Amino acid sequence: MAFDIGLVTLVLGVAAWTIGARETFAAVVGFVAYGLLLALVWVRLAAPDVAMTEAALGSGLTGGLLLGASTRLARTDGPAAIEKPSAIMRLAAAVLCTLVSAGLAALVLLMLEPAPTLAPRAMANIAATGLSNPVTAVLMAYRAIDTLLETVVLLLALVGVWSLARDRVWGGLPGPYHRADPHGLLTFTAQILVPIGILIGIYIFWVGSVAPGGEFQGATVLAAMWIIASMAGLVDAPPVTRRWLRLALIAGPALFFAIGLAGFAIAGGFLAYPESHAKLLILMIEVPVTLSIATTLALLVAGPPERAPAR
Amino acid sequence: MTEGTLYGLCSAVLVGLGLFGLIMHPEPLRKILAFNLVGGGVFLLFGVVARKGAAAGLGGDPVPQALVITGLVVAFAATALAVALLARLFQETGRATLQADE
Amino acid sequence: MSSALDVLTILSVSTGAFFFLAGTVGLLRFPDALSRLHALTKADNLGLGLVVLGLLFQAEGFPVALKLVGVWLLALLAGATVTQLIAHIARMRGSTM
Numbered sequence: 001m002a003f004d005i006g007l008v009t010l011v012l013g014v015a016a017w018t019i020g021a022r023e024t025f026a027a028v029v030g031f032v033a034y035g036l037l038l039a040l041v042w043v044r045l046a047a048p049d050v051a052m053t054e055a056a057l058g059s060g061l062t063g064g065l066l067l068g069a070s071t072r073l074a075r076t077d078g079p080a081a082i083e084k085p086s087a088i089m090r091l092a093a094a095v096l097c098t099l100v101s102a103g104l105a106a107l108v109l110l111m112l113e114p115a116p117t118l119a120p121r122a123m124a125n126i127a128a129t130g131l132s133n134p135v136t137a138v139l140m141a142y143r144a145i146d147t148l149l150e151t152v153v154l155l156l157a158l159v160g161v162w163s164l165a166r167d168r169v170w171g172g173l174p175g176p177y178h179r180a181d182p183h184g185l186l187t188f189t190a191q192i193l194v195p196i197g198i199l200i201g202i203y204i205f206w207v208g209s210v211a212p213g214g215e216f217q218g219a220t221v222l223a224a225m226w227i228i229a230s231m232a233g234l235v236d237a238p239p240v241t242r243r244w245l246r247l248a249l250i251a252g253p254a255l256f257f258a259i260g261l262a263g264f265a266i267a268g269g270f271l272a273y274p275e276s277h278a279k280l281l282i283l284m285i286e287v288p289v290t291l292s293i294a295t296t297l298a299l300l301v302a303g304p305p306e307r308a309p310a311r
Numbered sequence: 312m313t314e315g316t317l318y319g320l321c322s323a324v325l326v327g328l329g330l331f332g333l334i335m336h337p338e339p340l341r342k343i344l345a346f347n348l349v350g351g352g353v354f355l356l357f358g359v360v361a362r363k364g365a366a367a368g369l370g371g372d373p374v375p376q377a378l379v380i381t382g383l384v385v386a387f388a389a390t391a392l393a394v395a396l397l398a399r400l401f402q403e404t405g406r407a408t409l410q411a412d413e
Numbered sequence: 414m415s416s417a418l419d420v421l422t423i424l425s426v427s428t429g430a431f432f433f434l435a436g437t438v439g440l441l442r443f444p445d446a447l448s449r450l451h452a453l454t455k456a457d458n459l460g461l462g463l464v465v466l467g468l469l470f471q472a473e474g475f476p477v478a479l480k481l482v483g484v485w486l487l488a489l490l491a492g493a494t495v496t497q498l499i500a501h502i503a504r505m506r507g508s509t510m
Contacts (some may be wrong), residue, residue: 236391
C-alpha cells in the first residue's frame, strides 16, 4: 500500500508538471514520464497487457509524435503568451475542474461492492476460442467487432493525415528527408537495434495468445523499429501512392472483414468462429492485422506527405 | 481503502488536472497534451473498474481491459491527426494559435 | 536457501537504488550539460545493472534470466546512443544548455 501511495504521488506530481511547465518541450518530456509511470500503475492493477500498450503506444509513439511537433513549433512559444486567460477565468476553470474531480471521486467511492464482473463468463467459454490469454480472447473473439472497427478507425485517421498534404506534394513522400551518415551513431544504433526489435515485436505478437502481449503491442514495436531506421536515414518512406503500401495498409481490415462475412456461412453469424478452427481463424486474422497496424502507426508518426515524389 | 479506490481517486484528480490544462493553455499543442492527460485518467478509471471485478482466478475483469487497449490505440490515432492539423495550420499561417485573424 | 537469495536481492537492489539516487544528485548539482550527462549515464547504467543482478536471484529459470540481462543490455545501448546525441548538440550550442 505504501508503494501505491508513493506511485500515486509521483503520477500526480508529473501530471502537474506537464500542465504547469513553462516550455512546451519540458511539458512533452513530462508527458513521456507520465506515460511510463502510468504503465507501472497498470501493472499494479493486474493488467499487464494494458501496461505494455500504454508504455509502447501511449508513452513511446505519442511521445515521439509530440516531441517532433514541439520542436517544429518551438518558435511560437512567445507570441501565444499574450493570449493568457485572466485571473477570473483561472478561478472559474479551477472551480469547474474541482467539481468534475469531486464528482468522479464520489463515483469511485460509491462503487458497488461486490463489483459486477464479466470475468467468470469470459473464463467459462475461453476453451472454445483456443486462447489462454483472456484479454486477447475478449479482443479477438468476444468483441472482435470492436477490434475490426478499431483498425478501420486507424485507417481513417491515416486518410485524414494524408489529406493534409499541400497541393504540390500531393501523393508524395511523408516526413522530412533524413540523411544517412554511414559512420554516424544513429546508423550504428539502428543497425544493432532494429533486427532485435523486429524479433521482439514478432515475439510479443505471437505470445499474446497465451501470455500478456498481443498484436497491438507487437505492431507498435515493429512501427517503432521502422521509425528508428527512418530517422537514421537507412530507409526512406515510400510515396503514399505506391500500390504495395496501400495493399499492406488495407490487408488487415479487409481480411478481418472477409473472415467475418465467412462466419455467416461456416458458423452462423458475423465474426463467429467454428469451435474446431477458432484458433486457426484468429491467427489468420492476427497476422495481416499486425502488419497493417504496424504500417499505419509508422505512417501516422511520419505525418502528411512533405516531399514531391520523384518522377 | 483498497488499492483500487486509491487509483480511482488518482484518476479523478488526473481528469481534473487535465481539464484545467485544456481550458487554461492558449497553445494548441499544450491543449493536446492536456487532452491526453484526461484520456489517461479516464482509462485509469476503467482499470479500477476492471480491478474491482477480479473473479474466476483472474486479477481483473478482462473486458474493461480490452476496451482500454482499444481506447489507447484510438487516442493515439486522434492525437496523430490533431498534431498533423496543427502542423498544417502552422505551415499556412506561420502561427500556432486558435485565435481568429483580426 | 531462498532466504539467502532474498537477502542478496535486497542488497543488490538497494545498492542499485543508491546509485540511481547518486546519478540524480549529479543531474541536479553539476554545472553544465556534459557533466550532467556523464553522471547520469555512469550511475544509471550501474544502478540498472545492480537491480537486474538482484532480480536474477529471483528468476524462475534460464529464459527469464536471459530476458532480464537482455533488458539491461538494451537499456545500455539506448542510454549510450541518447547520451552521445545530446552531448553532440550540447557541444554544438556551446555551454548555454
